[in-house]
Amino acid sequence: xxxxxxxxxxxxxxxxxxxxxxxxxxxxxxxxxxxxxxxxxxxxxxxxxxxxxxxxxxxxxxxxxxxxxxxxxxxxxxxxxxxxxxxxxxxxxxxxxxxxxxxxxxxxxxxxxxxxxxxxxxxxxxxxxxxxxxxxxxxxxxxxxxxxxxxxxxxxxxxxxxxxxxxxxxxxxxxxxxx
Amino acid sequence: xxxxxxxxxxxxxxxxxxxxxxxxxxxxxxxxxxxxxxxxxxxxxxxxxxxxxxxxxxxxxxxxxxxxxxxxxxxxxxxxxxxxxxxxxxxxxxxxxxxxxxxxxxxxxxxxxxxxxxxxxxxxxxxxxxxxxxxxxxxxxxxxxxxxxxxxxxxxxxxxxxxxxxxxxxxxxxxxxxxxxxxxxxxxxxxxxxxxxxxxxxxxxxxxxxxxxxxxxxxxxxxxxxxxxxxxxxxxxxxxxxxxxxxxxxxxxxxxxxxxxxxxxxxxxxxxxxxxxxxxxxxxxxxxxxxxxxxxxxxxxxxxxxxxxxxxxxxxxxxxxxxxxxxxxxxxxxxxxxxxxxxxxxxxxxxxxxxxxxxxxx
Numbered sequence: 001x002x003x004x005x006x007x008x009x010x011x012x013x014x015x016x017x018x019x020x021x022x023x024x025x026x027x028x029x030x031x032x033x034x035x036x037x038x039x040x041x042x043x044x045x046x047x048x049x050x051x052x053x054x055x056x057x058x059x060x061x062x063x064x065x066x067x068x069x070x071x072x073x074x075x076x077x078x079x080x081x082x083x084x085x086x087x088x089x090x091x092x093x094x095x096x097x098x099x100x101x102x103x104x105x106x107x108x109x110x111x112x113x114x115x116x117x118x119x120x121x122x123x124x125x126x127x128x129x130x131x132x133x134x135x136x137x138x139x140x141x142x143x144x145x146x147x148x149x150x151x152x153x154x155x156x157x158x159x160x161x162x163x164x165x166x167x168x169x170x171x172x173x174x175x176x177x178x179x
Numbered sequence: 180x181x182x183x184x185x186x187x188x189x190x191x192x193x194x195x196x197x198x199x200x201x202x203x204x205x206x207x208x209x210x211x212x213x214x215x216x217x218x219x220x221x222x223x224x225x226x227x228x229x230x231x232x233x234x235x236x237x238x239x240x241x242x243x244x245x246x247x248x249x250x251x252x253x254x255x256x257x258x259x260x261x262x263x264x265x266x267x268x269x270x271x272x273x274x275x276x277x278x279x280x281x282x283x284x285x286x287x288x289x290x291x292x293x294x295x296x297x298x299x300x301x302x303x304x305x306x307x308x309x310x311x312x313x314x315x316x317x318x319x320x321x322x323x324x325x326x327x328x329x330x331x332x333x334x335x336x337x338x339x340x341x342x343x344x345x346x347x348x349x350x351x352x353x354x355x356x357x358x359x360x361x362x363x364x365x366x367x368x369x370x371x372x373x374x375x376x377x378x379x380x381x382x383x384x385x386x387x388x389x390x391x392x393x394x395x396x397x398x399x400x401x402x403x404x405x406x407x408x409x410x411x412x413x414x415x416x417x418x419x420x421x422x423x424x425x426x427x428x429x430x431x432x433x434x435x436x437x438x439x440x441x442x443x444x445x446x447x448x449x450x451x452x453x454x455x456x457x458x459x460x461x462x463x464x465x466x467x468x469x470x471x472x473x474x475x476x477x478x479x480x481x482x483x484x485x486x487x488x489x490x491x492x493x494x495x496x497x498x499x500x501x502x503x504x505x506x507x508x509x510x511x512x513x514x515x516x517x518x519x520x521x522x523x524x525x526x527x528x529x530x531x532x533x534x535x536x537x538x539x540x541x
Contacts, residue, residue, distance in 0.1 A: 122344075
């Protein structure tokens with residue numbers, strides 16, 4: 001049997017539903033694939049690309065100047081600029097959520113319809129964003145100290161990092177204290 | 180070597196058992212977590228990544244030693260693997276394509292029966308997933324919640340009171356949870372209702388992807404339905420949202436199958452029989468065509484049109500005929516042309532139950 005759309009051999013036999021009635025189609029592999037698989041733009045819609053989402057969102061209500069200024073902002077902890085984030089769709093460190101908070105909020109609202117976490121809480125919480133920033137900064141200082149062969153400072157910093165990590169109170173403990 | 184043993188088996192998610200396993204292949208939940216004291220992966224140095232790997236590897240070893248996780252787990256340095264082995268782990272859904280293709284120190288921990296895997300240094304420092312055969316999301320959530328608690332006992336995750344678990348991509352922030360169910364929906368594809376179903380899923384913020392996740396096409400009529408939102412709802416609510424929609428999809432697929440049986444039985448039976456015929460006689464066959472035909476055969480078994488095969492056999496063929504699996508089983512690298520010949524040979528060997536009945540062997 002020949003394919004109904006070209007001259008090749010029909011290897012796929014498809015039943016199409018038109019107004020609730022079956023309509024049989026006989027197609028070759030290539031024609032069957034284009035018939036069965038959605039058009040490319042439709043597939044793309046399934047998961048809107050981060051970059052597209054961002055561009056679409058951030059362009060609203062921003063003048064070119066504002067946008068350019070915003071793009072130049074750079075996180076003091078990891079050094080990522082907002083422009084780099086917009087291009088990659090990936091943030092550089094936990095502190096970015098604080099540093100770019102105003103810019104990220106509308107984006108989060110767009111993706112999640114919400115901006116407040118109500119799910120699981122880890123037992124060992126870093127105490128707020130400050131402590132997380134402090135940890136990353138201390139780790140960087142420790143590396144710099146090692147590079148400068150200042151081993152005394154490096155080991156001091158290492159101990160401090162260890163202490164913060166091990167003293168992070170579990171949420172259960174803090175509840176116990178408050179009771 | 181460990182991967183060669185894995186290649187011969189089939190893994191949890193393709194076992195073909197569990198609730199609704201004629202249509203639901205597997206249930207899977209993954210969590211994204213980052214250590215509080217390192218930048219996210221894209222801003223880490225090679226030394227950072229090595230240290231993150233060391234910390235997380237150490238933590239896994241502690242859990243093994245304490246008996247919290249089975250000692251029977253594989254720890255694999257993904258960066259040191261050959262390309263075919265990385266591809267093998269992707270086909271097996273134990274690592275992501277991104278993890279396979281990225282650079283630098285990265286690893287995966289795999290449970291011996293493949294019920295969970297833990298990716299280290301993927302897009303986030305830690306991404307772990309639990310897999311169950313059939314529709315079993317509640318069990319999957321309980322297991323992963325427990326695994327998360329155990330890993331976290333001695334680590335500090337990046338977390339904010341307002342935004343929850345902080346992730347490299349804002350699409351995962353909050354719970355960091357991705358709940359997904361893989362479904363086999365051939366009748367909805369044949370009756371061209373699949374697009375309509377997808378559009379309605381998107382309206383309720385659920386994503387639909389092909390067999391191998393983001394950007395992959397729906398080979399073999401396999402589709403993964405998952406949550407898109409990760410913030411502002413609890414893990415249980417997000418799990419329930421996916422769990423609630425699956426029975427509806429199962430019902431649609433069953434109705435479409437019944438319709439085909441009722442309205443065009445001969446065409447359907449012909450389609451299934453031809454697919455089976457090609458698979459057991461072809462001399463060279465591509466991966467795509469194999470998936471396409473196996474899909475028809477799988478539905479045919481479920482509808483009682485093929486009596487001599489069982490679902491677990493077909494599930495095994497789906498995975499074993501993938502390019503990397505085929506090469507692992509053949510014991511060496513094969514070019515595309517040779518792979519197609521090897522694939523046809525493999526299919527003939529496994530589908531002609533009585534060897535003497537293989538019409539191509541004289």
